[in-house]
Amino acid sequence: MPDGLAQTDSLLAALADPTILLDGHTDRVLAWNPAAARLLAGRPDAPAAPHLAPFLADSLPSFIVFMQEVDYRGTAFTRDVRLGGALPAAHLELRAGRLPDGSGRVLLQVLDVDALDRRTQTADTKTLHRAGLEVWQRAEGFFAELERRNQLILNAAGEGIYGINAEGCATFVNRAAQEMLGWTSEDLLGRNIHAMIHHHHLNGEVYPARDCPIYQSFRFEKVHRIEDEVFWRKDGRPIRVEYVSTPIYDQQVLAGAVVIFRDITERKENERKLHEALSEVAALRDRLEQENAYLQEAVSSARAHHDIVGSSPIIRQIRARIDVVAGTDATVLISGETGTGKALIANAIHKTSGRSRRTMIHFKCSSVGPDQVEAELFGQVRGAYPGAARDRPGKLELADGGTLFLEDVADLPLETQGRLHQSLQNGTVTRLGDQRARPVDIRVIAAMTDPPERAIRDGRLREDLAFLLNVFPIACHPLRERSEDIPHLVEHLLALSCQRLNLPKPVVTERAMAQLTAYDWPGNVRELHNILERAAIISNGGKLVVDISGAGLQQETRDVIIRTEAEIDRMIRENLVACMRATGGRVAGAGGAAEVLGVRPTTLYSRLKKYGIGRSDYEVAGAVPHKAVPRCPVW
Numbered sequence: 175m176p177d178g179l180a181q182t183d184s185l186l187a188a189l190a191d192p193t194i195l196l197d198g199h200t201d202r203v204l205a206w207n208p209a210a211a212r213l214l215a216g217r218p219d220a221p222a223a224p225h226l227a228p229f230l231a232d233s234l235p236s237f238i239v240f241m242q243e244v245d246y247r248g249t250a251f252t253r254d255v256r257l258g259g260a261l262p263a264a265h266l267e268l269r270a271g272r273l274p275d276g277s278g279r280v281l282l283q284v285l286d287v288d289a290l291d292r293r294t295q296t297a298d299t300k301t302l303h304r305a306g307l308e309v310w311q312r313a314e315g316f317f318a319e320l321e322r323r324n325q326l327i328l329n330a331a332g333e334g335i336y337g338i339n340a341e342g343c344a345t346f347v348n349r350a351a352q353e354m355l356g357w358t359s360e361d362l363l364g365r366n367i368h369a370m371i372h373h374h375h376l377n378g379e380v381y382p383a384r385d386c387p388i389y390q391s392f393r394f395e396k397v398h399r400i401e402d403e404v405f406w407r408k409d410g411r412p413i414r415v416e417y418v419s420t421p422i423y424d425q426q427v428l429a430g431a432v433v434i435f436r437d438i439t440e441r442k443e444n445e446r447k448l449h450e451a452l453s454e455v456a457a458l459r460d461r462l463e464q465e466n467a468y469l470q471e472a473v474s475s476a477r478a479h480h481d482i483v484g485s486s487p488i489i490r491q492i493r494a495r496i497d498v499v500a501g502t503d504a505t506v507l508i509s510g511e512t513g514t515g516k517a518l519i520a521n522a523i524h525k526t527s528g529r530s531r532r533t534m535i536h537f538k539c540s541s542v543g544p545d546q547v548e549a550e551l552f553g554q555v556r557g558a559y560p561g562a563a564r565d566r567p568g569k570l571e572l573a574d575g576g577t578l579f580l581e582d583v584a585d586l587p588l589e590t591q592g593r594l595h596q597s598l599q600n601g602t603v604t605r606l607g608d609q610r611a612r613p614v615d616i617r618v619i620a621a622m623t624d625p626p627e628r629a630i631r632d633g634r635l636r637e638d639l640a641f642l643l644n645v646f647p648i649a650c651h652p653l654r655e656r657s658e659d660i661p662h663l664v665e666h667l668l669a670l671s672c673q674r675l676n677l678p679k680p681v682v683t684e685r686a687m688a689q690l691t692a693y694d695w696p697g698n699v700r701e702l703h704n705i706l707e708r709a710a711i712i713s714n715g716g717k718l719v720v721d722i723s724g725a726g727l728q729q730e731t732r733d734v735i736i737r738t739e740a741e742i743d744r745m746i747r748e749n750l751v752a753c754m755r756a757t758g759g760r761v762a763g764a765g766g767a768a769e770v771l772g773v774r775p776t777t778l779y780s781r782l783k784k785y786g787i788g789r790s791d792y793e794v795a796g797a798v799p800h801k802a803v804p805r806c807p808v809w
Contacts (some may be wrong), residue, residue, distance in 0.1 A: 582623070
């Protein structure tokens, strides 16, 4: 027998309790003392058994777990293992320690719990008597006072504080936590606190304990700071919280975690209200910027500075109709040739109405491409279409509480006209890419160059929209039908032009006035204004020199051939067929019939349908389209 093993046998024999030297890797019994031989083999001189497993019976799994703990911690004890021939398991305790020599050998000691308790009790009693009852009571008072002070500190804290053990059960809960959660300490202590206050997310999804940062604190020894989660009160209401969970130790052994949390429900609600307020401010800012842009445009426009000038019966009638309708919210439809002052009449109606405190929003329907017209009218939300980088209100929203002037309304695409009709009829507007309908209070003034009946007949204006807009019609007559207003207009417009151009006002001679009066003015007041500006520059403060370019041509073409409606329709049809044939039947795109005619593709499709023009009318076998087509007249 080697000296080391003989020495070990001598040490084992000196121990009073049953002790076994065990190879922890092979379960081989290296040696045991007489007490262990008596316990396991029935006699003190029995040789050591080769293995311990046969003595474990149904406790083998528990013993394997126990040995793994010994291997991990170095020492351990258990009362869950029963040895064959021993006392009942409840009265038996195994203590084991791994020898520090790295050999894997384990010293296993079997203790009689009852005898151990008796010896411990006897020793404690002797110690208590030696120390004296007074010292013991003083120590007890000291710890009671310490616990009381600690409890006072915890209860005085404004934050909620609770502790949990390694099983996730609550060990203490301070007063603030009880008040915030609505649970009492009796409700929570000793129970799984996650299942009571942290079981679901705010959206209703189940919150598994394994995903909880608090669980990770006492399982994986991690400190977690969480800024926005919810705890659930006893009454079922959630509270928004931020918390810190920190692992706690008992003599370097992980014992659980402590959680310090704060109720941030009110703060989060204030943040939400602030975010909504900032969004409203941003929307209002965008709206004011848009309104300011329109206001600047209106101020810079010369037509915003002069009134309706003239003394003819036609002008007096227009003024009277403005006075009648301005005080109401009725929709007005102004019709007349280009340059007759439709925008001027709309501005006059707005300025004398109850909505004059707001800027009149002016939208020229023909100035925006068909792919952008709906975004301009109805607005957009970010991401509604490629290039929509931010929310933007449309003209309908900008005109809320004021007046919307739709110039050239018949130039809107027919599908846009349908959506406009619905918005005006319902008093709501829905931005592109949005589902929410926003209420709007708008007074609409529309303008068009053709009478509404002709625009409906030509397929350029929806009949339902025409009925909605044509509540109070105002017709603007061309300047050639009210030549008596020309002297008043010349005086007024010439003064405006000279003031704007910083020029001396020239003298208007009878010859110049006669020349101006005799002209037909196909461009109406706008053409008159332009010619007077040119005349003011040329005259340079002397006599007014009038240069009416094309006046001779106008005189030569004054006498025109009058055709019947059927002849005009036949000419229009022949013109459409010729244009479609020349462009190879292509309507849209570069070089298409719509571009050649100077109309929108949707308008051309409507006219082709109206006049019953199909492929058989313009397709010729073997025909080759012209490379260049002159612009065809549009009727």
